[in-house]
Amino acid sequence: MKINISLISRLLLIPVFALIAVVSWPSSSSMAAGVSFKGKTITIWMPSKSVGIRLFLEMWSGYISKNLPGNPKMIVKGKPGGGGLVGVNFLYNAVKPDGLAMGYAATPAMIGYATNARGVKFDPNKMSVLGIQRQNWVALYGKAAGIKGPFDVKNASGELTFAARTKNHLTMATTLVMDAAGVKFRVIEGFGPPSTMFQAMGSGEVKMAYTSLPGYVRVTDNLNSLQIYPFYQYGDIDDKGNVTRDKNFPNVPTAVELYEKFNPKGIGSDDHKAVKTAVRIVAVNRTFWLPPKTDQKIVDIWRHAVETAANDPELRSKYRKKFGAPFKFGNWKQALKTIKSSIAALDTPYFQPGGKGFKLMYRGKKKGKKKK
């Protein structure tokens, strides 16, 4: 009997194809039907070179994976550049919206969007926002300032120099507070990371600087030995939108408190509102998101996983131990509220070209084309 090998091969192919179709069915429907990330690798893109952030993301990703269906493998990759714009532009424009990539946008990128800065190729309104990590910042003074505490600032010796990387919302708030106190004050731009500012304060070259609150908490003893102390904190935003003292830093006044103390008549003025806006911008800090057009079902799964992971007591305890401060996480609803209020606050004439806030936040001329 002649065996038709070709026919047999074809017949055999039918069940093979059928099997492939059955096996691949869940994934080809974009995982939306029975979403599972089993066997997949998820990439968390960080638009920064920071080791601290990488460590935090490595730590958090393990907990996110636990809460995603299929417990995927998670890796952290860097895409730094352009003050954080490269990474955000990349995730927004070049990564497939299949739920296998997550990232964050930091404050400068968001300010960049709000002021139509060059190089911004994303729209926060179209991002699938997952949550927000808030972070407080603190202004510091050194021995060269010649003051005994924040309320003694009017007795400062000579001009108060404030070390900064560049003019930004933090330097704007400090300038407005110092103006309110009637103190001679100057922002010295061009410094590197906080450690370079501490060196300059230790050598007496500058009198003030700023750093993140967790960064301050981790090196408090060292800074005390260098006679560097907290001046004020930028503050937290409560549910009603008010600026409050950080619960973990209750003895240090906020920038808004100082402004109001030094210039009670200025309450409600544009400058007063600008100090509050600066705190709102500080609160944006890191916004976690998935690329636009991600299937809503996948977004919902991610939002749940991210929030559950962020509230895991074990993670929070680990975070506090490693980073010296609590992990302040806001869910996607809080994140959207914070982003929208910050962008809206910046979309006023005070912060657009020609306005006082614009001049205090930027030194450049090209930045901040009029918003359409």
Added chain:
Amino acid sequence: MMMVGILVGMFVGLVPGLGGLVGFALLIPFSLSMEPLVGLAFLLAMSAVTTQTDTIPAVILGVPGTAAAMATSLDGYPLAKKGQAGRALCASYYASIFGTLVATALFLLFLPILRAVIFAFGQPEFFMLVMLGLILAGSLAGNSLSRGLIMAGFGLLLSTVTLETSTGEPRFAGDIIYLWEGVPLLPVILGIFAIPEVIDLARRQSSISKTSYDTRVSGLWWGLRDCLENWWLIIKASTLGTIAGFIPGLGGQVAEWMAYGTAVASDENPKSFGKGNIRGVIAPEAGTAAQKPGALIPTITFGIPGNGGMAILLGVFMILGLRPGPEMVTTKLDATMMMVWVIVVANIIAAILALFLQKWLILLCYLRSTIMVPLVLGTMLVGATMANQSFGDVVLFFLFGVFGYVFKHADWPRVPLIMGLIMGKLAEQYLFLSTNLHGFKWLTDRPIVWVIGAVTIAVVVVPAIKRYRKANLADDGQPANQSVSGEDD
């Protein structure tokens, strides 16, 4: 765990383009779950040995895997061509070990005045030190001072392509976001050094070494003898390296060039540098190695990192539970000494392991070009694109490869260009801050600025005076002293 750190450090140092940053990315996640002291030893060991193995591609291929091996490649590669790669490599390992030992001794000696030293320097002093390093590189790499300085100027110009320091506005970078962080160093450094060597190797159709392979010459004792004969040079180079490490923000490049400059200045035959003088390998290796323990000190005592690598380590140290502060050199001195010894021991172990590998590594010098050309080109291209993974890296790699080929054959030194590119950002930052803080008074009111300025001027002027005197002697009918420096200018 320290051994794992050493092995990873050796590997990332050996492969051009990887370097310590990749090492950190690989190891940091593992270090998080370790006991703090174990984690510290693990990361420090990795970081300590990268600059020991980055000498290997610099000597064998003429391609410095990191900027810290540029000075070493100037004399190391010519030695390899003469069939003395083993000698150069061994000398570099021993110099590294001696350098860390000298730095440890100096640390103990400097302990009482550490604080004064670290805070005596401000932005103007940093600026002057950066300029000193740049001018040393410009004047020492190559045969012509003027060409060296022009190339350093070209490097400085390239460094201005970035976001402007204080405003954050793109400068000469337009809307090309790839260039906003500045011209990336890796594709430039690998392109400018590797491609000319690859082209020459392909044209020559021979191996790197022009001598026949001699298995008896591993260089083990030869390198040791070289180091022992030059013990005073090692002490001088290590002292400069340690001091450069103490001073925050300077990095290994300045230490390396200060050390190389010392070797040239104190040699009877300065003209032999760049052509395979073993002192040109020993001094920069000792200086760079000594810089690491030096940089550790301000990092852990004042939370002020001595260089970029230490800035990363500081972040990890704090997360592992180490809190920087003056008590690190008082009540917690034992922990500090433990870290210093980790660096020393890691260097010794890495040197021993490298010596075992020596025989096989040197074989690369004797492989025929048809094997070496694709091997080197492929490795370098991967290395060049490792950090950014961007097509721009490929373009820059080949573009600077063409520049490198032209510069090499027109006898324009390439090292000062790289130094200008690296130091440009720092120089701009410190100059901007100096003027912003002190106006122009920083030029008149600060004695340390004068001292560094005087040394910088001497670097340029002294060789010129020597050259003038030599020319006068020749005019008087006396034979010219061949050992006087700078005679090609």
